[in-house]
Amino acid sequence: MIRFxxxxxxxxxxxxxxxxxxxxxxxxxxxxxxxxxxxxxRATEERRAQIRASLGLDEPIWVQxxxxxxxxxxxxxxxxxxxxxxxxxxxxxRFPATLELTVTALVIAIGIGIPLGYMAARRxxxxxxxxxxxxxxxxxxxxxxFLAYVLKAIFSEYLHVFPSxxxxxxxxxxxxxxxxxxxxxxxxxxxxxxxxxxxxxxxPGIALASIPFAIIVRMTRASVLEVVGEDxxxxxxxxxxxxxxVRGRHIxxxxxxxxxxxxxLAVGGLLSGAVLTETVFAFGGIGSFLxxxxxxxxxxxxxxxxxxxxxxxxxxxxxxxxxxxxxDPRVRVR
Amino acid sequence: MxxxxxxxxxxVAAIAALTVGIAGCAESKRDNSSTSKDKTLVFxxxxxxxxxxxxxxxxxxxxxxxxxxxxxxxGNEQGSAKLxxxxxxxxxxxPDGTVWTFNLRKGVKFHDGTDFNADAVCQNFNRxxxxxxxxxxxxxxxxxxxxxxAKSESPTAPPSNFKSCAAKDSNTAVISLNKPTSRLPGxxxxxxxxxxxxxxxxxxxxxxxxxxxxxxxxxxxxxxxMVGTGPFKFVSWDRANKKITMERNDGYWGDKAKIAKLxxxxxxxxxxxxxxxxxxxxxxxDLVAPADVPSLxxxxxxxxxxxxxxxxxxxxxxxxxKLADVRVRQAIAYAVDREALVKSKLPNGAKVADQFMxxxxxxxxxxxxxxxxxxxxxxxxxxxxxxxxxxxxxxYPTEVTRPYMPNPxxxxxxxxxxxxxxxxxxxxxxxxxxxxxxxDVRAGKPDLWIVGWTGDYNEGYNxxxxxFGRQKPEWSFDNVALRDALAKVDIEPSxxxxxxxxxxxxxxxxxxxxxxxxxxxxxxIAFAKNVKGVKPSPLTDEKFYTAEFTx
Numbered sequence: 001m002i003r004f005x006x007x008x009x010x011x012x013x014x015x016x017x018x019x020x021x022x023x024x025x026x027x028x029x030x031x032x033x034x035x036x037x038x039x040x041x042r043a044t045e046e047r048r049a050q051i052r053a054s055l056g057l058d059e060p061i062w063v064q065x066x067x068x069x070x071x072x073x074x075x076x077x078x079x080x081x082x083x084x085x086x087x088x089x090x091x092x093x094r095f096p097a098t099l100e101l102t103v104t105a106l107v108i109a110i111g112i113g114i115p116l117g118y119m120a121a122r123r124x125x126x127x128x129x130x131x132x133x134x135x136x137x138x139x140x141x142x143x144x145x146f147l148a149y150v151l152k153a154i155f156s157e158y159l160h161v162f163p164s165x166x167x168x169x170x171x172x173x174x175x176x177x178x179x180x181x182x183x184x185x186x187x188x189x190x191x192x193x194x195x196x197x198x199x200x201x202x203x204p205g206i207a208l209a210s211i212p213f214a215i216i217v218r219m220t221r222a223s224v225l226e227v228v229g230e231d232x233x234x235x236x237x238x239x240x241x242x243x244x245x246v247r248g249r250h251i252x253x254x255x256x257x258x259x260x261x262x263x264x265l266a267v268g269g270l271l272s273g274a275v276l277t278e279t280v281f282a283f284g285g286i287g288s289f290l291x292x293x294x295x296x297x298x299x300x301x302x303x304x305x306x307x308x309x310x311x312x313x314x315x316x317x318x319x320x321x322x323x324x325x326x327x328d329p330r331v332r333v334r
Numbered sequence: 335m336x337x338x339x340x341x342x343x344x345x346v347a348a349i350a351a352l353t354v355g356i357a358g359c360a361e362s363k364r365d366n367s368s369t370s371k372d373k374t375l376v377f378x379x380x381x382x383x384x385x386x387x388x389x390x391x392x393x394x395x396x397x398x399x400x401x402x403x404x405x406x407x408x409g410n411e412q413g414s415a416k417l418x419x420x421x422x423x424x425x426x427x428x429p430d431g432t433v434w435t436f437n438l439r440k441g442v443k444f445h446d447g448t449d450f451n452a453d454a455v456c457q458n459f460n461r462x463x464x465x466x467x468x469x470x471x472x473x474x475x476x477x478x479x480x481x482x483x484a485k486s487e488s489p490t491a492p493p494s495n496f497k498s499c500a501a502k503d504s505n506t507a508v509i510s511l512n513k514p515t516s517r518l519p520g521x522x523x524x525x526x527x528x529x530x531x532x533x534x535x536x537x538x539x540x541x542x543x544x545x546x547x548x549x550x551x552x553x554x555x556x557x558x559x560m561v562g563t564g565p566f567k568f569v570s571w572d573r574a575n576k577k578i579t580m581e582r583n584d585g586y587w588g589d590k591a592k593i594a595k596l597x598x599x600x601x602x603x604x605x606x607x608x609x610x611x612x613x614x615x616x617x618x619x620d621l622v623a624p625a626d627v628p629s630l631x632x633x634x635x636x637x638x639x640x641x642x643x644x645x646x647x648x649x650x651x652x653x654x655x656k657l658a659d660v661r662v663r664q665a666i667a668y669a670v671d672r673e674a675l676v677k678s679k680l681p682n683g684a685k686v687a688d689q690f691m692x693x694x695x696x697x698x699x700x701x702x703x704x705x706x707x708x709x710x711x712x713x714x715x716x717x718x719x720x721x722x723x724x725x726x727x728x729x730y731p732t733e734v735t736r737p738y739m740p741n742p743x744x745x746x747x748x749x750x751x752x753x754x755x756x757x758x759x760x761x762x763x764x765x766x767x768x769x770x771x772x773x774d775v776r777a778g779k780p781d782l783w784i785v786g787w788t789g790d791y792n793e794g795y796n797x798x799x800x801x802f803g804r805q806k807p808e809w810s811f812d813n814v815a816l817r818d819a820l821a822k823v824d825i826e827p828s829x830x831x832x833x834x835x836x837x838x839x840x841x842x843x844x845x846x847x848x849x850x851x852x853x854x855x856x857x858x859i860a861f862a863k864n865v866k867g868v869k870p871s872p873l874t875d876e877k878f879y880t881a882e883f884t885x
Contacts, residue, residue, distance in 0.1 A: 084552030
């Protein structure tokens with residue numbers, strides 16, 4: 001297992017290198033540059049050229065890439081053009097928000113998705129099953145931003161139950177430790193701050209969870225249906241084992257293998273889905289900052305953030321592969 | 335199975351109870367905060383500022399916070415573009431227009447406790463004049479107003495028009511120029527000319543703007559500090575949550591703010607801003623979509639419109655030989671139905687424009703050549719010019735709302751319909767506003783394009799000078815007579831004479847017809863039912879210290 005992990009980690013190096021090269025070329029070939037965003041609409045051509053020169057954007061792309069890589073070795077992603085602060089600082093300040101949101105979405109998607117998928121499969125053809133299949137179909141079809149607006153219209157505008165935007169009420173003065181506001185509230189025992197932050201997570205969490213939730217439900221249901229028909233399940237039931245044992249040891253353990261793969265892929269989707277969700281809910285994580293950076297052609301931020309998201313994605317998938325071994329002993333033997 | 339169903343029911347009930355519990359808890363907290371007399375106003379903005387130092391930027395979102403915290407020598411009357419005393423109690427200018435004397439308000443203190451005086455004014459002007467390196471690139475309004483720097487680093491920069499600033503006594507500052515300019519006194523009202531505390535500037539702002547030559551790093555001052563004399567003091571900029579917090583300045587020289595705290599929260603999404611207002615999370619927001627105005631008004635929100643101080647126009651690129659023929663340009667002007675555009679696509683209060691400045695700007699001429707909608711005339715002009723069936727690339731922006739252009743695609747569609755009716759073939763080129771569209775327009779790629787301008791102060795040059803004062807690839811023509819006329823009006827010290835000269839320039843422009851002025855629109859701003867006192871400004875120069883909660 002350790003050799004497997006080390007090998008996979010080593011594979012990371014060429015992957016990330018290739019990604020950085022492709023990304024760098026692609027980003028710098030996008031039309032337009034940051035000078036418009038810096039100078040505004042009124043600048044003259046000369047001043048725009050000066051800004052490009054001062055940012056080194058007039059040099060050949062390979063020189064720029066070389067400079068980027070030299071810095072990257074020292075784990076320096078450079079300075080954001082739009083904020084004038086180090087990219088790592090910007091990332092560090094925003095990542096906790098996105099992490100909090102994606103974890104919430106994952107908890108919703110997995111925590112409700114797997115049990116619901118299981119129950120739907122076990123009661124095939126029931127109203128629960130039909131409802132789940134229909135609901136998950138909607139979850140996949142309805143675009144996240146549309147769902148976000150509908151949720152906000154119902155729960156914020158009309159019912160006033162959940163806030164429509166932001167991460168914490170503006171009037172609240174809370175202490176921040178980790179940047180994850182719910183956790184911060186729990187650490188500092190500011191219960192109202194934790195509750196308020198949790199409340200702000202509900203709608204964006206649901207919106208962001210909608211697609212992975214639907215996929216997990218459908219995958220779990222299909223997988224459980226397949227496993228339930230297997231001889232060993234029937235044998236286990238015939239032996240008179242308790243429902244709990246049959247469910248845990250025989251059905252779920254075998255059914256969850258494909259679900260784990262789907263969850264791994266979903267994490268990547270969650271990070272990119274966060275761009276839309278955070279924008280609609282003015283959530284202030286890396287998603288909305290990425291969106292602003294694309295508008296701004298903030299090359300250092302785009303490079304840095306996308307590389308880091310890619311790294312998270314690769315590591316999560318590595319974790320999923322490792323989890324195979326835990327769920328299914330046969331993988332370990334191989 | 336029975337047991338399992340019971341457990342499921344329990345779980346669902348527990349989740350529901352927890353959710354309602356949290357909601358109830360937060361609800362009660364919100365109620366508590368709203369009973370206090372000293373309230374906080376949260377205003378939703380479309381974007382964050384770029385920096386806190388207004389001298390380094392030109393955009394409205396960057397200017398909004400400094401407008402509450404910093405003050406200029408001359409201000410704008412609330413709700414209009416009329417000049418009024420602010421940090422200067424009065425000012426006068428020498429007959430030749432080169433020496434500006436300001437009598438400063440006495441007893442004014444900066445937020446850091448230091449005195450505001452003539453020295454402070456001169457230190458600010460000298461700081462701008464002595465900008466080096468990247469500062470010179472981003473200090474757009476200084477360049478626009480005073481031309482250049484003590485040591486201009488760009489070979490193309492014009493010589494500086496700023497000669498000196500002297501403190502005659504502690505309450506009299508004298509600014510001398512090399513030649514008169516029409517941009518003053520209007521430009522003294524620009525946020526870029528706000529007077530900041532010399533102590534704070536000395537402490538932070540002298541840091542280099544660029545840590546290394548290839549990184550645009552703003553100095554700490556521009557990112558973390560803002561020390562002025564205004565009715566609000568800057569508290570913090572929470573960048574992760576896009577929130578700028580200010581609190582009342584109890585030592586303010588004028589009327590003190592009626593609210594304790596002011597928060598600007600950036601909510602870039604237009605719908606999200608509206609929903610946040612309707613949900614009661616913010617008490618006002620800017621850049622209301624015209625389509626949302628009726629529904630917000632019917633729900634009891636206050637949605638005042640700013641007096642129109644902008645121009646939307648249809649540009650024509652004379653690189654295209656067809657468009658170099660004035661008859662084709664005239665045909666286009668006759669073909670577009672501006673009345674229909676204003677009536678059907680622009681908010682209430684919008685007006686048809688017949689020249690390149692709104693009618694509220696001094697120098698507006700009532701007797702310019704007009705081009706009323708007349709398809710037959712357009713057709714005959716095209717035939718005369720041998721341009722029937724001509725094909726034109728019409729660029730229009732997407733994903734953008736501008737104060738003068740709420741819905742670019744709709745505007746494009748109505749213009750296109752008119753052009754096609756007259757027999758012009760239109761090739762639509764939709765592009766993203768920033769940076770693609772603006773770059774392409776600037777590079778002179780389109781035959782036709784739509785764009786506009788919101789004025790900075792009430793001076794004709796701020797409109798016609800901006801468009802035609804120098805040669806630009808986007809307009810791709812060189813009308814020497816027009817350029818000379820603009821150069822002359824810019825250095826004419828007499829306001830009365832300038833007004834007459836602008837009228838003449840407007841007539842020239844509408845004869846020459848480089849583009850078709852389309853409309854001036856009133857952009858809206860929205861407030862909660864219980865918020866009163868903020869006057870919408872034609873210059874988007876809203877002051878929040880007069881805001882108050884009525885319940």
